[in-house]
Amino acid sequence: MIPACPIAALPRGEALRIETDPPIAVFHTEDGELYAVDDTCTHQDASLADGWLEGCEVECPLHASRFDLRTGRVDAPPAKLPVRTHQVVVRDETVYVVPSDLPPNLPPGVRTGSA
Amino acid sequence: MKSVAIVGASLAGLSAARALRAQGFGGRLTIVGAEPHRPYDRPPLSKEFLAGQMTTADLALEGDGEDLDAEWRLGVAATGLEQGRSLRIALADGSAVEADGVVIATGAVARTLGGNLAGVHTLRTIEDAAALRADLDAARRLVVIGAGFIGAEVACVARTLGLDVTIVEAAPAPFARALGPEMGTALAGLHEAHGVRLICGAAVRTLTGEGRVDGVLLEDGRRLDADVVLVGIGARPAVDWLDGSGVTVGDGVVCDTGGATSVPGVVAVGDCAAWFDPALGAHLRVEHWTGAARRPATAARTLLSGGAAVPDTLAPPYLWSDQYGMRVQFAGHTLPGDEVSVEEGDLASRRFLAVYRREGRTVAVLGVDQPRSFTRWRRRVNEPAGAR
Numbered sequence: 145m146i147p148a149c150p151i152a153a154l155p156r157g158e159a160l161r162i163e164t165d166p167p168i169a170v171f172h173t174e175d176g177e178l179y180a181v182d183d184t185c186t187h188q189d190a191s192l193a194d195g196w197l198e199g200c201e202v203e204c205p206l207h208a209s210r211f212d213l214r215t216g217r218v219d220a221p222p223a224k225l226p227v228r229t230h231q232v233v234v235r236d237e238t239v240y241v242v243p244s245d246l247p248p249n250l251p252p253g254v255r256t257g258s259a
Numbered sequence: 260m261k262s263v264a265i266v267g268a269s270l271a272g273l274s275a276a277r278a279l280r281a282q283g284f285g286g287r288l289t290i291v292g293a294e295p296h297r298p299y300d301r302p303p304l305s306k307e308f309l310a311g312q313m314t315t316a317d318l319a320l321e322g323d324g325e326d327l328d329a330e331w332r333l334g335v336a337a338t339g340l341e342q343g344r345s346l347r348i349a350l351a352d353g354s355a356v357e358a359d360g361v362v363i364a365t366g367a368v369a370r371t372l373g374g375n376l377a378g379v380h381t382l383r384t385i386e387d388a389a390a391l392r393a394d395l396d397a398a399r400r401l402v403v404i405g406a407g408f409i410g411a412e413v414a415c416v417a418r419t420l421g422l423d424v425t426i427v428e429a430a431p432a433p434f435a436r437a438l439g440p441e442m443g444t445a446l447a448g449l450h451e452a453h454g455v456r457l458i459c460g461a462a463v464r465t466l467t468g469e470g471r472v473d474g475v476l477l478e479d480g481r482r483l484d485a486d487v488v489l490v491g492i493g494a495r496p497a498v499d500w501l502d503g504s505g506v507t508v509g510d511g512v513v514c515d516t517g518g519a520t521s522v523p524g525v526v527a528v529g530d531c532a533a534w535f536d537p538a539l540g541a542h543l544r545v546e547h548w549t550g551a552a553r554r555p556a557t558a559a560r561t562l563l564s565g566g567a568a569v570p571d572t573l574a575p576p577y578l579w580s581d582q583y584g585m586r587v588q589f590a591g592h593t594l595p596g597d598e599v600s601v602e603e604g605d606l607a608s609r610r611f612l613a614v615y616r617r618e619g620r621t622v623a624v625l626g627v628d629q630p631r632s633f634t635r636w637r638r639r640v641n642e643p644a645g646a647r
């Protein structure tokens with residue numbers, strides 16, 4: 145479990161990137177839900193934490209594919225692959241991420257430090 | 260509607276096919292394409308593909324196992340469109356396709372300077388990119404004619420390959436048509452900082468060489484040596500095949516805000532189409548990826564409803580360009596006389612966000628390496644003055 149931030153540091157409608165390898169984006173939706181996905185878009189090297197959060201979806205800041213934060217599914221190209229999702233836990237006013245053990249769908253040319 | 264034919268098998272044509280199926284069209288679908296290839300992505304042709312970081316397979320636009328239940332007629336161009344009881348598309352091999360509805364998605368072709376010297380390139384297709392790359396590998400000096408986005412991106416790749424690069428532009432600043440002179444000048448510095456020589460306000464008189472290009476002669480008498488020349492002076496809509504069809508053509512196929520053309524049952528999308536833009540009060544041909552990918556959903560609704568569907572609000576044109584690892588993003592449309600102000604960052608650091616205003620209204624935004632604030636500003640384009 146990775147500590148992300150105190151819950152007070154992530155207001156509704158905001159996102160935060162944690163510098164894991166690969167980085168993870170944590171979102172706090174307007175409805176008060178918390179979600180975490182890999183920060184890197186599956187199309188190219190863009191940070192989803194920089195994207196536009198609307199409902200439970202984030203729109204990639206570069207080419208506007210939208211990812212469903214609950215499932216990681218992508219709505220329309222250019223991104224074709226879903227983004228990996230992670231579990232979020234809040235304990236003692238702190239947001240934690242439980243990283244997935246599944247392989248990430250990183251775009252061509254982006255690698256993790258270990259791979 | 261029992262059958263639809265899509266002419267042009269690239270981004271706009273594929274997006275139209277997807278939209279028709281997603282909107283429940285279950286009839287016969289035929290996709291005609293002049294190129295022999297399955298739909299592929301063009302933006303990487305001047306970026307990662309030219310740089311050798313992406314392969315042909317990476318360019319595929321279709322998903323693995325994607326099946327649109329369409330008949331693909333690839334490697335054959337449409338030569339005419341006739342209206343009768345149904346619409347009839349004549350093909351270059353002498354055959355024809357009949358359909359109740361037609362989507363025109365024939366895109367654009369690169370403008371050329373004429374002549375047939377070896378070493379002179381344009382860049383529109385995968386073959387163009389492969390040929391350009393092969394020539395760059397054997398060359399020392401590249402001259403790019405035209406400081407538009409494609410030319411600038413090729414200049415970037417050529418610099419990383421170690422070539423000596425000069426860009427010649429007739430206008431006083433690069434990217435002036437798309438970004439206006441002020442911001443065009445701001446981006447010029449980026450190229451100069453990476454060792455590209457930029458000559459603006461200079462017209463090309465002729466290309467020199469015997470059989471193979473060896474230089475570019477400017478109107479002012481200057482001569483630039485070149486082993487390779489890229490002509491990046493824009494593209495013209497591929498609409499010649501519509502001559503005599505009754506489809507009204509201006510700068511591209513003239514369409515309303517839903518993509519309908521002057522002929523019932525015929526819509527047009529992508530780089531070949533000039534939709535009416537209510538925010539601008541004029542028809543505007545948009546030659547960017549996102550419009551070619553997204554507008555076909557509106558056009559498909561227009562087609563399937565027989566024109567009865569109310570078109571979606573038109574999203575402002577949006578483009579991106581990658582130069583020396585910088586993300587250039589632009590949304591909206593600028594006209595001479597718009598006021599431009601830098602709202603975030605600063606020009607000197609070449610990381611900034613600039614906003615274009617006309618009569619107090621935000622009409623366009625430019626972001627250079629500012630994806631986060633760009634995403635937010637982009638939504639304010641064309642909002643009524645004083646809305647925020």
Ligand SMILES: Cc1cc2nc3c(=O)[nH]c(=O)nc-3n(C[C@H](O)[C@H](O)[C@H](O)COP(=O)(O)OP(=O)(O)OC[C@H]3O[C@@H](n4cnc5c(N)ncnc54)[C@H](O)[C@@H]3O)c2cc1C
Pocket residue numbers: 266267268269270271272291292293294300301302303304305335336337338364365366367368382383384409497500528529530531545546547548549551577578579580581
């Ligand atoms: C090198 C390059 C880099 C680019 N980079 C960017 C970028 O960074 N950002 C951005 O926003 N946009 C970019 N673009 C623009 C983007 O690629 C286009 O907007 C997009 O390809 C338009 O799609 P389209 O389907 O309308 O047209 P096209 O992609 O031009 O496809 C039209 C297809 O129709 C076929 N056709 C033509 N005539 C006929 C006929 N008579 N019968 C049958 N078929 C026919 C053509 O052969 C072609 O396959 C770039 C374009 C190029 C060339």
Ligand code: FES
Pocket residue numbers: 185186187188189190204205206207208209222223
């Ligand atoms: S980088 Fe996300 S859609 Fe292209």
